Amino acid sequence: MKKRIGRLAPAFTMLALAASLSGCAAAAIQGVTRASDNAKIMANEDAAAAGEVEAQMKMGDAHCCTIAGSAGVFNNQKATEWYCKAAQQNEPRAFYELGRIYSGDLVRGINGPAKVGAMLTEQRENKPLALMWFNLAARAGNDDAAEEAADLREDMTAPEILQANLREKNWTAQACEWNAVYPDNQL
Template identity: 90%
Template sequence: MKRIIALCLTAMMLSGCAAAAIQGATRASDNAKILANEDAAAAGDVEAQMKMADAHCCTIAGSAGVFNNQKATEWYCKAARQNEPRAFYELGRIYSGDLVRGINGPAKAAAMLTEQPENKPLALMWFNLAAAAGYEDAADEAEDLREDMTAPEILQANLRQKNWSAQACEWNDVYPGRKL
């Protein structure tokens, strides 16, 4: 029994070390993506804009190291204005309060323990646009979000969608009290 407990404790400690190593490697990779894609993204290349957004996205703190919600949404918005379906989806995810992607266990745990900003009507608008553009999973995300919204919020999302390109898109515009 003592051996099993010792093995479990060792495994838990090593998983923490592995998570830190993976997170460090991910940040280095994200920095490399930023350097490699900055010029093309600024010139309007949608693929480069998505890579820039992905590299900056996202943190529950708003900004931490390479992760910066304002920069991520800036690039996703530029790609969305060029009708990139995944940009629509990612903006829906961010504004629904889902700021942590992937297998980042510590960040997911922290997100569950803290209140994340959300703008449900805006998130639903983005998910609806992604679904209309055929992005897989967007319709399910929209349906799940609708279940957690009031009728006036859903109406607001539908009205926003009619003139979606004029809606606030970047983090600092959506959450002016949480500027980064």
């Protein structure tokens, strides 16, 4: 028995070391991502405010689905602010990103700690609004959006799908920014 434990000890030690280093790597990657996002914000803020769609998308990407500030919350307000501005200029990827956000998919990439946090908390979602955005993106040629829309429809009721279709007819008048969609959830 002691021999077996002795042979397993190095394996357990390596496993413990790997687990502890993976946490360090995640923190390092998250720090680099945050620094990159901050650089994107600084480089694109003026152009985005001037109405340049590409800069608005970069601003949305930098704010979206990352950890913002010391409170450690997703900065959905800022992300949707910029994606909505780009969507108003008919940017297909903005339609897709808004669909993704309002379907409850708030974490992208390899942000392990954020993914775990998202799995452990209830994510806000507005399925009719998400479907409206995915449909707009799909009509603009985004294949991923068409697939997301099909998947989302499977989880929706007939009245929710009807609501999405009705919203789509007058999409520019629909609530777009996070605080307008979720007035009770202003972070």
